[in-house]
Amino acid sequence: MLTSQDIEFFVSLAQSKSLAATARKLNVTPPSVSQRLQALEQKLNVTLVKRGSRATSLTVEGEILLQKGLAVLQQIVLLEDNIIEEKQAISGKLRIVAPIGYGAERVAPLVAEFKQMYPLTQVELMLSDTPSWSHRDPPDILIYIGQLKDSSLTRIVLSKNQRLLLASPSYLQHQAAINCPTDLINHKCIALQENNDDVTLWKFTHKKTGALKSIRIAAALTCNLGSVVKEWAINGHGIIQRSQWNVVNELKNNKLQVILPEYALPTADIVALVSSNRNSRPAKVNCFIDFLKAHLAEKS
Structure with a gap:
C-alpha cells in the first residue's frame, strides 16, 4: 500500500533535477535514493522516472503520482488543521510568490507582522519580476497584478487597483x-x-x-x-x-x-491566486489571505 512517506519522497524527487540532488535535499546517499525509488516502482509495478546521465524526467505514471500525490498531501495537512486547536492550526510552512516591487514594498512587511502574530508558522516569500504558478512545485499563494492567465486557479481580489x-x-x-x-x-x-x-x-x-x-x-x-x-x-x-x-x-x-x-487602462487589481476553494484550503492559507485583504485594503 502506498504511504504518505512514499508520496513525500516521490514529490521531493520529482521536484529535484537529479537523483543526486534529491539525495542532497533529503540528506541521504544517492544509492539510498535509487534503492527507494526502485522499491516504490516495484510496489506500484510501473516505471515512474526516466533515468538520464545528468538529469531525470517523469514518465506519464510519474506525472500522475506527482499531481495526485500533491493533492493527497494537501488533504493530509487540511485534516491535521481540522483536528487541532484553532490557534495551533495556524502553523507550518507557508509559501508565497509575489512581484518584486509590490512584494518588497507592501507584502514583505505584512509577512513579518503575520509571523509575529502566528509564531508557529514558517513563511517563505519569493519575489519575481515574472511571478507564475508552478504546477510541479506550487506555492500556497501567488500574488499577482493584472489580468489572470490561468483560469484553473481561484482568484481572490486583495485590493482594487488601476x-x-x-x-x-x-x-x-x-x-x-x-x-x-x-x-x-x-x-x-x-x-x-x-x-x-x-x-x-x-x-x-x-x-x-x-x-x-x-x-x-x-x-x-x-x-x-x-x-x-x-x-x-x-x-x-x-x-x-x-x-x-x-x-x-x-x-x-x-x-x-x-x-x-x-x-x-486595463485594470490591475491586486489578487491572490490559489489552487482550491476556501473549504479545501489549510487554515494557515485562509488566515494569511484574510490578513492581506484587511491590511492592503487600508492602504488602497
Whole structure:
C-alpha cells in the first residue's frame, strides 16, 4: 500500500533535477535514493522516472503520482488543521510568490507582522519580476497584478487597483500636447517588462463612450523593475504606465501627472491566486489571505 512517506519522497524527487540532488535535499546517499525509488516502482509495478546521465524526467505514471500525490498531501495537512486547536492550526510552512516591487514594498512587511502574530508558522516569500504558478512545485499563494492567465486557479481580489498613464511636468512642458492615445506615437514612451506581457501594446478605453483604442508604442526605454521605470519618468525621460498604488506620493508631490484621464487602462487589481476553494484550503492559507485583504485594503 502506498504511504504518505512514499508520496513525500516521490514529490521531493520529482521536484529535484537529479537523483543526486534529491539525495542532497533529503540528506541521504544517492544509492539510498535509487534503492527507494526502485522499491516504490516495484510496489506500484510501473516505471515512474526516466533515468538520464545528468538529469531525470517523469514518465506519464510519474506525472500522475506527482499531481495526485500533491493533492493527497494537501488533504493530509487540511485534516491535521481540522483536528487541532484553532490557534495551533495556524502553523507550518507557508509559501508565497509575489512581484518584486509590490512584494518588497507592501507584502514583505505584512509577512513579518503575520509571523509575529502566528509564531508557529514558517513563511517563505519569493519575489519575481515574472511571478507564475508552478504546477510541479506550487506555492500556497501567488500574488499577482493584472489580468489572470490561468483560469484553473481561484482568484481572490486583495485590493482594487488601476493603471495610470503618467509623465513628469518637466517632460510635458517641452513636448507636444497629448489629446488622444494616437498622439503617443510621437512621444517617448517607457515600457515595464513584467508577467511576459506584450508591453509595447498599450490599450485604452474611453470612460464615457466605451470606445477601445490600442496603440503600438516604440519604447525609448525598457526595464523589468518598476522602480527604475518610475525614476526615469520622474526625471523627464518619457511616459509610463504604472499602478496607482505605486505612484501615490509622486502624484501628491506633483512629480508625476496623469495623462489622458478620460481614458481607462486595463485594470490591475491586486489578487491572490490559489489552487482550491476556501473549504479545501489549510487554515494557515485562509488566515494569511484574510490578513492581506484587511491590511492592503487600508492602504488602497
